[in-house]
Amino acid sequence: MSLNLTRRDLARLITRIENGERGAQEALNALYPHTGRARVIGITGAPGSGKSTLVSEMARAWRLRSGLDQPQVAIVAVDPSSPFSGGAILGDRIRMRDLYGDSGIFIRSMASRGALGGIAAATADVVSALDAYGFEIVLIETVGAGQLEVDVARIAQTVIVVEAPGAGDEVQAVKAGILEIADVIAVNKADREGVAQTISALQSALDIAPANGHHGARAATELASDDGTGWRPPIVKVSALNREGIVELLAAVDTHRDYLVATGEGERRYQQRIESDIKARLRELLLQTAMRRITQIDYQAVLAAVGQRSLHPAEAALKLLDSLHL
Amino acid sequence: MRTRLEWENETLKPSLKRAPERRTAFETPSGIPFEIIYGDQDANEYPGEYPFTRGVHPTMYRSRLWTMRQYAGYASAQESNQRYRYLLQQGQTGISVAFDLPTQLAMDADDPLAAGEVGKVGVSISTLDDARELFDQIPLDKISTSMTINAPAAILLALYIAVAKEQGVAEGKLRGTVQNDILKEYAARGLYVFPPRQSMRLVTDIFAYCTEHVPHWNTISISGYHIREAGSTAVQEVAFTLANAIAYVEAALSAGLDVDEFAGQLAFFFNAHNDFLEEIAKFRAARRLWAKLMRERFGAKDMRSCMLRFHAQTGGSTLTAQQPMNNVARVTIQALAAVLGGAQSLHTNSMDEALWLPTEESVRTALRTQQIIAHESGVAGTVDPLAGSYVVESLTDQIEQRAKTLIDEIDRMGGAVRSIESGWMQSQISDASYRYQREIESKDRVIVGLNEFKSESAGEANRKMTRFTVNQAVEQRQRERLAAWRAKRDGQKVSELCSRLEAAARGTENVMPCLITCVEAGMTVGEIGNVFRCVFGEYHPPTVI
Amino acid sequence: MTTLPEPKPGASEISARPLRILIAKPGLDGHDRGAKVIARALRDAGMEVIYTGLRQTPEMIAEAALQEDVDAVGLSILSGAHNVLLPRIAEALRERGLSDVPIFAGGIIPDEDVPALVQAGIAGVFGPGSPIADIIAFIRARTPARD
Secondary structure, X not given: OOEOOOHXXXXXXXXXXXXXXXXXXXXXXXXXXXXXXXXXXXXXXXXXXXXXXXXXXXXXXXXXXXXXXXXXXXXXXXXXXXXXXXXXXXXXXXXXXXXXXXOOEEEEEEEOXXXXXXXXXXXXXXXXXXXXXXXXXXXXXXXXXXXXXOOHHHHOOEEEEEEOOOOOOOOHHHHHOHHXXXXXXXXXXXXXXXXXXXXXXXXXXXXXXXXXXXXXXHHHOOOOOOOOOOXXXXXXXXXXXXXXXXXXXXXXXXXXXXHHHHHOHHHHHHHHHHHHHHHHHHHHHHHHHHHHHOOHHHHHXXXXXXXXXXXXXXHHHHHHHHHOOO | OEEHHXXXXXXXXXXXXXXXXXXXXXXXXXXXXXXXXXXXXXXXXXXXXXXXXXXXXXXXXXXXXXXXXXXXOOEOHHHHHHHHHHHHHOOOOOEEEEEOHHHHOOOOOOOHHHOOXXXXXXXXXXXXXXXXXXXXXXXXXXXXXXXXXXXXXXXXXXXXXXXXXXXXXXXXHOEEEEOOOHXXXXXXXXXXXXXXXXXXXXXXXXXXXXXXXXXXXXXXXXXXXXXXXXXXXXXXXXXXXXXXXXXXXXXXXXXXXXXXXXXXXXXXXXXXXXXXXXXXXXXXXXXXXHXXXXXXXXXXXXXXXXXXXXXXXXXXXXXXXXXXXXXXHHHHHHHHHHHHOOOOEEEOOOOOOOOXXXXXXXXXXXXXXXXXXXXXXXXXXXXXXXOOOHHHHHHHHHHHHHHHHHHHXXXXXXXXXXXXXXXXXXXHHHHHHHHHHHHHHXXXXXXXXXXXXXXXXXXXXXXXXXXXXXXXXXXXXXXXXHHHHHHHOOHHHHHHHHHHHHHHHHOOOOOHHHHHHHHHOOOOHHHHHHHHHHHHOOOOOOXXX | OEOOOOOOOOHHHHOOOOOEEEEEOEOOOXXXXXXXXXXXXXXXXXOEEEEOOOOEOHHHHHHHHXXXXXXXXXXXXXXXXXXXXXXXXXXXXXXXXXXXXXXXXXXXXXXXXXXXXXXXOOOEEEOOOOOHHHHHHHHHHHOOOOO
């Protein structure tokens, strides 16, 4: 551990990051040289697919690995904020009870605070803090509200999409379109009926996807790659409740890591991630700067014109930009 | 439609031969005779006949009053045994054992997690010796015993059978009930240990064993009580209880049992809440709905399979810590609803239960409340007195329909087990409970003494009441007893049986015979629980709030 | 070794921060109706509630409070083991340097047990029938620096 932070310091720092409190960014700047070592793994999937239990069992299995392979594991579990009150109920720890007592594990619950992509706006920075603190594995469990939760692909090196046999043969991940970000597919609750149908539905969904189809959503998030080696997400049967298939799932995650290294795909994604991160932050800064410099008079005038439909919003934006005389 | 005469000839008369009436005549204090039933000469429903809306017996309380069964147990086996013997002397007609939380979770009294909990909400039972003391001088061939035990029901039943054998009572003669309703533990009460699938196997092992060896035993008490206590509505209470019951029947059928072989041994347990008319209708609706389910869905032929027999308990969550004497009035209304609804047995809560475990005095008042209803109110003089009331009949129909709609919804989800695993049932209960709480906070719902009609001196009144306290030394004593027990038994034999039990649990054989051997050889409740935990794993529920 | 810059909170930023509250059930009883109602009510009051579920040991509760950096810890217990368990939880929080985190408890806790619990570090005890508004007011009053 290179930082003189206690676990409590870390916990408090995470709170400051989440809240965008003063000092948080400075702390992140100071931590940045220590980041980049953690393996960041995203776990997403529809409600009822058993994500929390699976995340818990994965963490346990990593901690059971022997010797140098036994990593420190952090878990970031994201739950939705209420759109009405802004409050949230964060209940993922309930299913992670078995991890208690292991000082090599740190669990943090986060509310989505209005973000819709399955994670919170501050999740990436929180992951950085955990990375800098020395956690070798960071698992991110997304909200899992069934919506298009692709944002985790921006942060994670490997995304596991969790599916469970449900009523009928419809596959939730296919329906929700999140299969496209899958690097590994875990079919949980494999002791249930309907597993075979679920797997074959997933196989055919993968068959009809383009060779690198799973990168489609990454393209959407500016993380497109064109490696041409064709990683086809392996489908791993697990039963988190019965602790079956977890070792195989970790092996698939390792294989994906090896693939990322061997093909240079990991490095490419890393470069793209940095670039997209800088661009996103630049975009935000530019907007803030622009908003500070645009005069209220210009702004109100444009607003009124668009409101009366005498000016298209695109023209309005251009006009405001011109007023800055960049 | 049937005529009254047909009912009298075909149902009433044979029943009177078996169970004659308690008195030669029932009449009001003015001397007006009570008829057994009232209503038109032609009717669709009669007591003691399918679909049993009007009661499971043709004469109901005119032949035999309900069983007055107060749930009790605390501290050590010896102290609980004294309370049971006191209650039997006071006229109680059956005993109902409350176990402490470690026992209910298959932990021994010396388990580190048991610290502070031993003997608190019930009696601590870890060994055969504890069980022997619990039933000391209580003739197990004469009284019926109800045991509120679920996750480790098979272990406690094994202990009961072992004690009976020592008393010289054959297991075939035993009468009583194990609650054994694990589904409602996941849904509402929280005292689960093993995952659902493995738990259901233990449940059906008890069914199968008792069908063959303990035929007068109620192998399960399918409980809406705790679902209601967790905050459900009356309709949800009926629907979720019967949905769970369907899951048990299906599990038993797929374990190879015949429906008419075991269905007669199923019993139910409902809550009796404040809303008087709805509660009466609820019991009637539950009986009708269950009868139809058993006949139409499961093809039951034996009428006993179609009878919903139930125990009722007044609603613990309705009691207030403020102005506790008011609780006597609440309990009276609730108990009366249970009786007018046709309960087979009843527990009345004590007025001080929102404050602490009840004192002997308040338990006595609670029992007296039942006796007043039985002997002074006159309602036991005629069967199903509120039948034909426009409101009660209409509520009965509506509760039946609404509960059926919910059961259909659960069926579409793949059944009760699935709806519990996904957290759906829990979230329905939780939504209802939150609504109820908000109604209280906004005073849309008046709770006397709590949000209206408060009196300043309520706190003072509580302080003046006698408090019941469990002897703090019981935990230490239980630990010492356990240590002594472990020291004197045959350790070699115990470890052999451990392996045998493990093999039985891993396989498909019925675990009951092996469990009886294990407890007789001195294995403790916690040790057996640990074997099961090791084989079955432990369950953590879905996040539902 | 890197030293992080000290935070210098400004009042305006802090007011936007949702309070984080841990709601836990110590002991073995399974009656979580009260805990769930409180969790929902606090959420509806704009707080982030970390709910840990049943059968939590004092150490589990303290560890969760630390990792989640909560502003207050709420405990619901109906089993009668409060005199044993609640002081242990306060102690486990102190051991982790969390003695500044207020603890409140609800459930079946007789009045006469309250003084000793307060002495042991339980700042608020809410018996049966306590209005939720009182609990929310308690939390807000006890967390002024952060709310």
